[in-house]
Amino acid sequence: MNIPEIFVLWHPSCPLGEIFARRINSWLRPGNGLGPQVYYRSLPAPGAPKNGLPPPLHGEYRTPTQIGEESASTKITNLQIVIALVDEHMVSDPTWRHWLSQLRTQGSSKRRAIIPVALDATAYNTPNELRELNFLRPAGLPLTNLNDLLVAYEKHRLNQKTSLEEHQQAETVDSVVRSLLKQLTETLTRLLLPRSKNEVIPSQLNAVDIAPPKVSIFLSHAKADGRVPAQRLRDYIYSQTQMAAFFDENDIAISSVFSKVLNYSLDSPTTAAMIAVRSARYAERPWCRREVSLFRKPQKVDNLSVGVGTNEQWRLHPLIVVEAMDDGCKSLGVPEFGNAPTVRWSTDIPDIEEQIVTRVIRDALLGTYHSALAASIPAEPGKLRLILNWLPDPTTLLHVIRNHPDQELQIIYPGQGLAGAELDILYEFFPQIWFYSFEEILS
Amino acid sequence: MSDKLRTRTNINKVIALSISWQRENLLARGLGLEHLRDLLLQLARPILRTGASLAYAGNWLEDEGNFTFDLLRLISAEQEDNSLGGPDTNIQLGLLYNHSAWPHYLKVTARIEAQWINCCRIVRITQQMAGICDPDFVPDQEATTESARSKFNGAICLSAMRRLTMSPLVLDIPDAPSILIPAIEARIIMGGKVEGFSGFMPGLFEEALVTLEHNKPLFILGGFGGGAQILADGILRSSGNYPSELGLEWHKEKSMNFARFLDETKNFNLPTNVDSSERAFKKLVNYLDKANSDVVSTLNTGLSTEDAIQLLTTSNPHQAVKLVRKGLIALGLLPSA
Numbered sequence: 001m002n003i004p005e006i007f008v009l010w011h012p013s014c015p016l017g018e019i020f021a022r023r024i025n026s027w028l029r030p031g032n033g034l035g036p037q038v039y040y041r042s043l044p045a046p047g048a049p050k051n052g053l054p055p056p057l058h059g060e061y062r063t064p065t066q067i068g069e070e071s072a073s074t075k076i077t078n079l080q081i082v083i084a085l086v087d088e089h090m091v092s093d094p095t096w097r098h099w100l101s102q103l104r105t106q107g108s109s110k111r112r113a114i115i116p117v118a119l120d121a122t123a124y125n126t127p128n129e130l131r132e133l134n135f136l137r138p139a140g141l142p143l144t145n146l147n148d149l150l151v152a153y154e155k156h157r158l159n160q161k162t163s164l165e166e167h168q169q170a171e172t173v174d175s176v177v178r179s180l181l182k183q184l185t186e187t188l189t190r191l192l193l194p195r196s197k198n199e200v201i202p203s204q205l206n207a208v209d210i211a212p213p214k215v216s217i218f219l220s221h222a223k224a225d226g227r228v229p230a231q232r233l234r235d236y237i238y239s240q241t242q243m244a245a246f247f248d249e250n251d252i253a254i255s256s257v258f259s260k261v262l263n264y265s266l267d268s269p270t271t272a273a274m275i276a277v278r279s280a281r282y283a284e285r286p287w288c289r290r291e292v293s294l295f296r297k298p299q300k301v302d303n304l305s306v307g308v309g310t311n312e313q314w315r316l317h318p319l320i321v322v323e324a325m326d327d328g329c330k331s332l333g334v335p336e337f338g339n340a341p342t343v344r345w346s347t348d349i350p351d352i353e354e355q356i357v358t359r360v361i362r363d364a365l366l367g368t369y370h371s372a373l374a375a376s377i378p379a380e381p382g383k384l385r386l387i388l389n390w391l392p393d394p395t396t397l398l399h400v401i402r403n404h405p406d407q408e409l410q411i412i413y414p415g416q417g418l419a420g421a422e423l424d425i426l427y428e429f430f431p432q433i434w435f436y437s438f439e440e441i442l443s
Numbered sequence: 444m445s446d447k448l449r450t451r452t453n454i455n456k457v458i459a460l461s462i463s464w465q466r467e468n469l470l471a472r473g474l475g476l477e478h479l480r481d482l483l484l485q486l487a488r489p490i491l492r493t494g495a496s497l498a499y500a501g502n503w504l505e506d507e508g509n510f511t512f513d514l515l516r517l518i519s520a521e522q523e524d525n526s527l528g529g530p531d532t533n534i535q536l537g538l539l540y541n542h543s544a545w546p547h548y549l550k551v552t553a554r555i556e557a558q559w560i561n562c563c564r565i566v567r568i569t570q571q572m573a574g575i576c577d578p579d580f581v582p583d584q585e586a587t588t589e590s591a592r593s594k595f596n597g598a599i600c601l602s603a604m605r606r607l608t609m610s611p612l613v614l615d616i617p618d619a620p621s622i623l624i625p626a627i628e629a630r631i632i633m634g635g636k637v638e639g640f641s642g643f644m645p646g647l648f649e650e651a652l653v654t655l656e657h658n659k660p661l662f663i664l665g666g667f668g669g670g671a672q673i674l675a676d677g678i679l680r681s682s683g684n685y686p687s688e689l690g691l692e693w694h695k696e697k698s699m700n701f702a703r704f705l706d707e708t709k710n711f712n713l714p715t716n717v718d719s720s721e722r723a724f725k726k727l728v729n730y731l732d733k734a735n736s737d738v739v740s741t742l743n744t745g746l747s748t749e750d751a752i753q754l755l756t757t758s759n760p761h762q763a764v765k766l767v768r769k770g771l772i773a774l775g776l777l778p779s780a
Contacts (some may be wrong), residue, residue, distance in 0.1 A: 007473075018470075025477050033481060043471040046668065055473050055758075071762040158507070416485055420449070420492070420521040439485065443765045 001372035002192050005077040006038045007057055011089035011096060015146060016119060017042060019153065020085055023177045024184065027362065033416030033439050034391075035366050037077075053099050057082070059109050062102075076376050076442070080112040081191065083184065084130070086123040097127050104129035113191055117180065136187065138180035140172065149173050178351070182358045186241070189213060189361060192368055193271045214270040215243040217360065218262055219277065220291045226279035229324045229345045233275055236353035243361075248291075262294060271368065272317045273360045276337070277345070279324045283332040293336045295319060298388070298399050302375070309379035314400055315371055316390040318363035322356060338393040370414040370438070377412055377441055384409040391418065394429050401433070410434045412441055450778055453495035455625045457540055458776065459608065460487065460499045461632040461650050464508035468634060468668030472758045476507055479634075482760045483510055484517060486631060486767060489777055491521045491537040498540040498608060498627055500646075502547070503555050514539050518562040539563040540624060542608055544600035545570050546586030546593075566612065566624055570596055573603035574714030591707035594641070598704075601642040602717045605649050609657045629660035629744075629776060631767060635670030637688050638697060643720040645670050648689075648727055655730040660743045660774055662767050666758035675755035677731040678738060689731070691724045745773030 008024055010017025021040050029035040041054035048054075056068035057080060082103060090096045104114055104127075118124065118135040120142050125131075143149055149169045155162050156170035193213040217237055221230035230247060237245035246261055262272075274295045282288050295317065302313035321337050324345040341363070343356055370389040377387055384407065386400055392413050401409070409432070417437040418426070426435060464479050487497055497518075501511035522536050541563055543551060548567040556565055570580050573596075581593045612624040635647030642649065647670035654661045665675025673686045687693040695702040705720060713719060718726065734741035738751045746754065746766060754766040771777040 018475075022475060022477065025475065029477065029481075033485070038477075039473045040470060040475055041473050043467060046471050054471070069757070069759055071757070071759045074759065074761075416481070417488060443485075443761060443768065 001194075001368075001375055002079045003077045003372045003376065004036050004079040004081050004192060004369070005058065005074060006036055006081045006083065007041055008038065008083045008085065009041045009054075009090075009100075010085040011087060011093060012042050012044075013089040014085060014087045014119065015150060016087070016143075017085050019150070019173070020117075020177065020180060023181065024083065027181050027185075028366075030366075032418075033437070034370075034414055036369050037074075051093075051095060053095060057103070060103070061106070076373070078110050079191070080108065080110050081188070082112060082114045084114060084116045085119055086116050086126055086130075086135070087119040088122045091122045091125050101127040101129045115184070115187055117184075136180065136183040138176050138183065140176040140179060143172065143176065145169075178355070178358075182354060185358050185362050185365065188365055189215060189271075192365055194368065215361065215364065216261075216270065216272045217243055217245050217357070218272065218274040218291070218295065219245060219247045220274055220288055220295075221248075221277035222279050222281040222285045222288050224279070224281045224285075226277040226282060226324055229277045229279075229322055230275075233277075233322075233353050233356060236357055240354070241357065243357075262291065271364050273364045274317065274319045275322055275356060275360055276319060276340075277322045277324050278331075278334065278337075278342075280326065280329040280331045283334050289334065289336060292319070292334065296336050296338060296340075296396060298390075298396050301371070309381045309383050309385070311377065311379045311385045311387055313371070313374050313387045314389070316367070316388070316396060318360055318367050318390075320356060320360045320363065335395055338395040339391060366414075373414070373438060373442075374412070377438065380410075385412055386410070387412045389414060391415065392426060392435070394426070397426070397430060397433075401430070406432060408432050408434075410436060412436050412438060414438050416440075449492045449494065451494040452778065453490075453493040453628075453776060455623075456493075456495045456628045456776065457498050457608075457625050458490050458495055458771075459627045459630040459650070459654075460497055460510075460514075461630060461635060461647055462499075462510065463634040463636065463647075463669065464510075465634050465636060465669050466508075468672075472667060474667070474758075474760065478760050480510070480513060482633075482764055483513060485764045487514060487517055488521065489768065490771070491518060493777060494537055495628070495776065496537045496540055496625070498542060500542050500604070503551055511539075511541065515559050515562050522562065540566055540608075542566045542568060542604050544568045544597070544604040545573070546581075546583065546597055546600075549583055549586060564622075564624070566614070568600050568604040568607060570600060572607065573600040574716055575599055576714075579712075591704070592711070594704055595708040595711050598642040598708075599714060599717050601646070602649060602723075603714070605646070605653050606716060609653050609659065626657075627654070627659065629662070629771070629774065630654045631662040631664070632671045632674075633664035633667050633669070633763075637670045637673060638694075640701075643718070644694075644723050644727075647671065648674070649723065652723060652727045652730065655734075655741065656726075658743060660745065660770065662744050662770060663742065663755055664757075664763045664767070665755040666763065667760075674731065677728070678734040679752070679755060680735060685728060685731070689724065689728055691721050694720075744770040746770045 008021040010021060025038040028038055043054060044052040045055040056062050056066055058068045058070050058074040060068040114133060116130055116133050116135045118137050123135060149172055152162060152166035152169035153173040155166060195213045219230045219233055221227060234245045234247045237243055276292050296319060298314045298316045300312055301315045319340040321340050321342040322345050323342050325331060346352055367389050374387040374389055386409060392411055411433050415437050416439040423435060462483060464476050469475060497514060499514055501509045503511060505512060518539055539562055543565055551565055575596055581596050586593060608627045611626050614622045614624060616622060630650060632647055632651060637645045640646055651661060651674055663671050663674050665672045673688045676686045677689050739748055742751055744751060750766055754763060757763055768777060772779050
């Protein structure tokens with residue numbers, strides 16, 4: 001399984017580089033230690049000559065005295081993903097040209113995939129080794145009046161007061177960033193999501209050229225009042241992505257084809273995700289509840305005994321709840337949703353479908369990453385460790401611990417750890433369990 | 444409250460964080476503000492869960508690189524709800540101690556203090572507490588002037604503040620019980636600007652100095668640039684010499700404002716417990732010298748020589764966190780996993 005680390009490269013003179021890099025970081029590392037590590041490479045390393053190179057990537061060999069620092073935490077990773085934000089400054093700088101060529105051709109202890117991003121038309125004048133790759137091309141570039149746009153974007157980002165014009169300028173930059181993140185997310189699915197066992201991925205990866213893996217998105221909705229958002233999401237998936245959308249047209253009971261496909265998909269190693277359109281009637285539709293209940297049932301993917309300790313690995317596919325209730329509507333709660341993230345549906349946001357679908361794919365990526373990382377967690381003698389690829393909540397935990405009644409066990413979950421208030425609740429419900437984060441175990 | 448989640452082993456202990464973001468320093472090492480926030484969270488949360496408090500002398504402006512609000516939000520999220528008369532009602536939870544020297548605390552409004560009163564105790568170090576005599580007091584309304592006396596008193600208060608953090612401090616409250624501010628038990632430093640400071644020496648240097656003087660654990664994360672790296676270089680001296688930033692002359696040459704400040708105030712009297720710039724730099728270099736020959740007992744971090752040196756040099760945030768935790772566990776300031 002791939003455990004990636006990500007490097008974002010940009011030339012120090014590139015005005016958009018740092019903005020893009022930080023947004024990539026916050027997209028792939030949504031907080032509290034979730035997601036793969038993202039590192040930056042831009043300014044010359046300490047001690048480098050003027051206009052010299054940034055620090056080497058982990059394990060990168062430049063000279064006998066310049067080898068990228070590796071530590072226990074970076075050694076866990078087995079795939080380096082290098083996102084190069086290519087602009088005229090990078091292309092015209094001989095030092096950077098040389099480095100990019102080296103990164104492409106030099107052998108490494110880890111597999112390395114380079115994802116070039118064209119920030120302007122000169123990007124295609126990179127050295128041959130990179131030129132042969134397919135570039136990501138964020139929509140909306142190049143930007144005109146860049147300085148004004150960047151000032152407005154920065155004010156907007158720091159929540160400073162902006163004029164209407166500045167708000168629009170900030171939105172212009174933001175839409176380019178969103179386009180980049182969408183393309184990047186789709187490219188990363190090719191590199192990171194599970195594939196059939198027979199498929200061979202070359203050691204030097206050209207990410208964009210790899211066929212996309214199978215991803216199935218299930219759209220759960222109540223026909224009575226949730227159909228419009230569900231249809232718009234389905235149409236977007238069909239027209240703008242290479243994923244399969246499963247949409248229960250007929251709104252029939254759980255014995256339908258939909259549920260069979262759902263069951264089949266959950267049992268296969270491929271990736272499934274669900275978008276539940278939570279309209280006012282959703283909670284009272286038994287088959288909607290059944291769908292989401294089925295989907296939120298964790299699955300045991302591995303059971304590894306080491307010495308006298310045992311690790312059980314569990315997986316949960318991502319769910320996004322699209323809140324589509326009209327203003328002032330009343331409805332019951334849906335406990336099966338657990339701690340799934342919620343997005344408010346809005347007809348005023350033109351690309352709302354894109355944002356929701358991109359988000360659920362991103363969450364699928366993170367889930368896969370956390371599953372891969374879970375496999376590296378050692379067993380502890382005499383302990384039963386249940387290792388999850390999601391943040392635990394009472395509903396999903398009830399499934400996981402069902403076979404271990406009254407047994408003292410450890411739940412290991414992704415990230416740096418839940419907040420005290422959340423852990424208090426979990427400890428109150430599950431006094432026989434000890435909760436640890438990946439970070440606590442791996443560091 | 445869950446015993447599994449929290450202990451109360453470190454109630455009334457305070458661990459100081461002297462961590463600052465300097466964009467170029469970090470970016471040259473392949474890191475950004477996001478990595479620093481991650482690091483801070485990883486360090487602060489387990490400390491809070493032992494019942495210990497944090498000390499961080501940040502300001503109250505909502506700007507990037509100021510971690511006051513990040514820490515407050517963390518503490519707020521960590522605090523149990525002890526407002527409902529439950530079993531934890533009387534348990535003192537870890538706080539943020541925000542030591543603030545005159546005249547900086549004049550900018551802290553009652554509203555800010557009230558908003559965060561359950562998470563934060565602002566400790567104001569007045570001119571009187573700093574040992575300044577009555578005739579030399581500068582009225583608060585003249586604090587912002589560029590007068591030599593005002594700058595001098597400000598520098599004394601900063602110095603005194605750093606010194607006072609190292610001993611228990613009793614704050615008298617009119618018609619109410621006094622409040623005890625515990626001494627700092629250990630300090631973690633990273634980054635830190637060495638130019639443009641407003642005291643007698645760069646703040647991070649002075650914080651390191653007072654910690655070393657009290658023989659308290661000093662974790663120097665030297666691989667991330669700034670003042671901490673200069674201190675690490677001063678200990679390791681891989682180039683054979685002390686970094687020039689550890690000498691008073693370098694600062695006088697580098698900063699006309701600092702040179703002018705020293706010149707304008709050379710005839711002013713210092714309180715007995717405050718060191719002049721010259722004396723403070725000399726004392727710091729002496730301690731670094733001592734650490735060079737015995738890093739384990741001088742820095743007192745509970746780490747082996749090999750680990751202590753690695754902490755001084757690593758630019759990997761995970762490695763740094765791992766080593767600091769290891770040291771804190773060895774010192775009994777964190778429970779072992």
